[in-house]
Amino acid sequence: MELLSGGEMIARALEDEGVEYIFGYPGGAVLHIYDALFKDCKVPHILVRHEQAATHAADGYARATGKPGVVLVTSGPGATNAITGIATAYMDSIPMVVISGQVASHLIGEDAFQETDMAGISRPIVKHSFMVRRAQDLPITIKKAFYIAASGRPGPVVIDIPKDVTRPDEKFEYQYPQSVKMRSYSPAQRGHTGQIKKAAKMLLAAKRPVIYAGGGVVQGEGSELLTRLARELNYPVTNTLMGLGGFPASDRQFLGMLGMHGFYEANMAMHHSDCILAVGARFDDRVTNTVAKFCPGAKVIHIDVDPASISKTVMADIPIVGPVRSVLTEMLSQIAALREKDADLPDRAALERWWRQIDEWRAAHGLWHGRRYADSDMIMPQQVIESLYRVTKGDAYVTSDVGQHQMFAAQYYRFDQPRRWINSGGLGTMGFGLPAAIGVKLAFPDREVACVTGEGSIQMNIQELSTCTQYSTPVKIINLRNNYLGMVKQWQDMQYGGRYAMSTYEDSLPDFIKLAEAYGHVGMQVTQLADLDAAMEEAFALRDRLVFLDVFVDRKEHVYPMHIAPNGSMKDMWLSKNERT
Amino acid sequence: MRRIIAILMENEPGALSRVVGLFSQRGYNIETLNVAPTDDPTLSRLTLTTIGDDLRIEQITKQLNKLVDVVKLVDLTEGAHIERDLMLIKVRAQGALRDEVKRTTDIFRGQIVDVGPSVYTIQLAGTSDKLDSFVAAMADVDILEVVRSGVAGISRGEKVLSL
Numbered sequence: 226m227e228l229l230s231g232g233e234m235i236a237r238a239l240e241d242e243g244v245e246y247i248f249g250y251p252g253g254a255v256l257h258i259y260d261a262l263f264k265d266c267k268v269p270h271i272l273v274r275h276e277q278a279a280t281h282a283a284d285g286y287a288r289a290t291g292k293p294g295v296v297l298v299t300s301g302p303g304a305t306n307a308i309t310g311i312a313t314a315y316m317d318s319i320p321m322v323v324i325s326g327q328v329a330s331h332l333i334g335e336d337a338f339q340e341t342d343m344a345g346i347s348r349p350i351v352k353h354s355f356m357v358r359r360a361q362d363l364p365i366t367i368k369k370a371f372y373i374a375a376s377g378r379p380g381p382v383v384i385d386i387p388k389d390v391t392r393p394d395e396k397f398e399y400q401y402p403q404s405v406k407m408r409s410y411s412p413a414q415r416g417h418t419g420q421i422k423k424a425a426k427m428l429l430a431a432k433r434p435v436i437y438a439g440g441g442v443v444q445g446e447g448s449e450l451l452t453r454l455a456r457e458l459n460y461p462v463t464n465t466l467m468g469l470g471g472f473p474a475s476d477r478q479f480l481g482m483l484g485m486h487g488f489y490e491a492n493m494a495m496h497h498s499d500c501i502l503a504v505g506a507r508f509d510d511r512v513t514n515t516v517a518k519f520c521p522g523a524k525v526i527h528i529d530v531d532p533a534s535i536s537k538t539v540m541a542d543i544p545i546v547g548p549v550r551s552v553l554t555e556m557l558s559q560i561a562a563l564r565e566k567d568a569d570l571p572d573r574a575a576l577e578r579w580w581r582q583i584d585e586w587r588a589a590h591g592l593w594h595g596r597r598y599a600d601s602d603m604i605m606p607q608q609v610i611e612s613l614y615r616v617t618k619g620d621a622y623v624t625s626d627v628g629q630h631q632m633f634a635a636q637y638y639r640f641d642q643p644r645r646w647i648n649s650g651g652l653g654t655m656g657f658g659l660p661a662a663i664g665v666k667l668a669f670p671d672r673e674v675a676c677v678t679g680e681g682s683i684q685m686n687i688q689e690l691s692t693c694t695q696y697s698t699p700v701k702i703i704n705l706r707n708n709y710l711g712m713v714k715q716w717q718d719m720q721y722g723g724r725y726a727m728s729t730y731e732d733s734l735p736d737f738i739k740l741a742e743a744y745g746h747v748g749m750q751v752t753q754l755a756d757l758d759a760a761m762e763e764a765f766a767l768r769d770r771l772v773f774l775d776v777f778v779d780r781k782e783h784v785y786p787m788h789i790a791p792n793g794s795m796k797d798m799w800l801s802k803n804e805r806t
Numbered sequence: 807m808r809r810i811i812a813i814l815m816e817n818e819p820g821a822l823s824r825v826v827g828l829f830s831q832r833g834y835n836i837e838t839l840n841v842a843p844t845d846d847p848t849l850s851r852l853t854l855t856t857i858g859d860d861l862r863i864e865q866i867t868k869q870l871n872k873l874v875d876v877v878k879l880v881d882l883t884e885g886a887h888i889e890r891d892l893m894l895i896k897v898r899a900q901g902a903l904r905d906e907v908k909r910t911t912d913i914f915r916g917q918i919v920d921v922g923p924s925v926y927t928i929q930l931a932g933t934s935d936k937l938d939s940f941v942a943a944m945a946d947v948d949i950l951e952v953v954r955s956g957v958a959g960i961s962r963g964e965k966v967l968s969l
């Protein structure tokens with residue numbers, strides 16, 4: 226057997242695990258590891274400009290590919306800088322392995338230089354963490370970390386490694402395990418057949434069904450099966466912010482996103498439904514509005530790989546714990562069997578009435594059924610997303626930051642495929658978009674990658690323009706420039722009498738064109754609607770260049786629909802500044 | 807309702823902090839907590855008591871089960887079980903009260919495990935209720951110090967929590 230140092234074991238284990246990229250930043254506690262990577266490691270390392278960006282880039286990579294993203298940071302500030310990105314991945318169940326350096330074992334607990342209790346700090350925002358005490362334990366620990374991160378309900382795993390464990394002068398036998406078994410960890414492999422049968426019956430008996438599909442469908446690779454199920458039954462589908470692309474948006478059966486800024490028809494259908502099939506969704510407060518008033522007439526079937534997600538906020542009538550693919554496969558065959566016995570299932574007349582009702586809702590206030598935004602002599606933010614959609618033919622990977630631009634992108638870019646919409650839904654992390662786009666572009670260099678952002682968000686990780694230069698990642702940054710922290714301003718308009726406490730930048734915004742150019746990129750400014758499509762075309766035509774498209778948009782626009790809170794139900798929405806349900 | 811949850815978990819550094827952290831992070835109560843290694847040194851047995859309605863308890867057990875270090879757990883209060891809390895209580899025992907304390911201790915089947923010229927240290931094991939009653943019965947006595955182990959519990963009969 227081969228003899229390797231701890232540092233070399235890490236380099237080799239990442240190769241053996243089939244890792245494509247390491248996103249990281251060096252420092253004292255990880256220098257042995259970096260030296261090992263430098264000497265002999267086939268896995269390319271992407272040097273970011275801030276550890277937060279390393280986690281977001283790894284996260285973007287993971288969301289786009291389904292494979293765990295890998296991060297390497299040093300102890301102390303390196304580790305703490307990674308925290309926001311770890312929490313972001315945790316909230317959205319994204320597989321990630323974070324290797325953090327730690328001070329040498331004999332210094333732990335002494336407030337040593339750059340010491341921080343990474344296991345402690347990260348505890349509430351990781352799926353699991355390890356502190357490695359001996360180099361011999363590295364291969365099995367790394368194997369376990371990848372296994373835990375990617376299986377069951379995925380999530381980030383931290384491996385904290387004291388510097389002495391990676392020292393180059395002590396070598397040990399290395400063998401990377403083929404697989405691991407852990408007595409304390411065994412995620413569900415399949416759903417309960419009896420429950421699935423009951424659910425199939427309930428679903429077929431529904432008169433006003435809705436399929437409510439979340440990020441679990443995307444992460445669990447269940448899109449095709451879900452689409453099949455929906456089409457076989459001709460049932461309407463709505464996606465959560467995290468689930469967009471899990472069902473093709475251009476399908477007639479798609480109701481759009483639901484929730485706080487969800488589509489009118491989606492929220493109305495949910496509220497009036499008699500049977501909700503929730504798949505890989507978690508009844509988040511941004512979806513349900515007031516839980517006590519949530520969908521009063523609906524029975525709930527809830528499929529999730531994480532039992533703790535079921536009946537956490539909304540009680541499930543039929544809980545089914547299991548991976549989405551195996552459960553949906555079994556459900557499809559149960560449904561087929563039931564329909565073979567009774568060809569009149571589901572009730573076609575009822576379904577027809579239901580669809581008629583839905584079409585009425587769509588015609589009245591559907592975002593894709595008529596123009597729902599105001600006229601302006603400025604470009605409307607929605608028009609920018611529509612232009613992006615046209616120019617990229619709906620086939621781009623779109624990352625976003627957090628704010629109004631994020632909601633406009635979610636509403637107006639119609640995602641037909643899973644893993645194309647990459648955003649921080651759970652934690653809502655401004656600064657996510659650009660580094661995530663880097664991760665996506667590295668994963669798919671031949672695909673178009675757009676980062677839809679705002680002036681506030683983009684400045685939270687703007688330094689990554691430099692990373693894009695170093696690694697030639699020609700993403701397109703679409704800045705919806707409204708000169709405000711727009712979403713904050715919207716709330717201040719609606720709830721604080723228009724008092725814009727700290728949501729304006731006065732005249733302090735940088736010249737983004739020059740800024741992009743300073744990093745060696747292309748900057749373009751658009752102020753007129755007439756120029757929008759041409760500029761968008763041009764930006765994407767510059768295939769090998771990062772383009773920062775600074776689009777001046779209407780400064781007053783709000784995102785609608787918007788749930789009325791507190792105390793509102795799914796059907797209580799503002800539809801425009803002066804129109805409500 | 808008060809529940810006693812028994813947990814078998816990996817005897818790993820950090821495991822306990824994950825359990826305790828879960829409770830504070832999610833706003834659950836821990837009334838008592840007791841933890842020690844078992845006959846298998848790779849496993850720790852943890853018993854905790856908490857209070858909550860059925861929904862809350864269901865979430866607590868699900869969230870606990872999700873912790874990678876947790877091998878198995880059981881809500882002992884769902885079935886017949888034995889619970890024991892151990893108390894050491896130091897009281898001022900002088901003059902007439904000396905006999906009084908001794909008598910009460912006997913009634914509760916406690917033991918005086920340390921005797922000083924003016925203090926007794928009493929050991930008492932039983933359900934939390936019993937220990938509470940004993941403390942109440944000592945109302946006239948000057949209690950100097952109380953230490954309780956927290957509940958340790960086990961199912962009655964054949965049922966076992968093991969690998």
Ligand SMILES: Cc1ncc(C[n+]2csc(CCOP(=O)(O)OP(=O)(O)O)c2C)c(N)n1
Nearest residue numbers: 628629630653655679680681682710711712
């Ligand atoms: C790191 C972080 N800090 C604060 C917030 C709160 N927040 C949510 S949206 C928003 C404004 C975003 O402004 P901008 O990026 O310009 O986007 P816009 O809403 O104008 O489209 C803020 C401050 C957040 N989500 N993330």
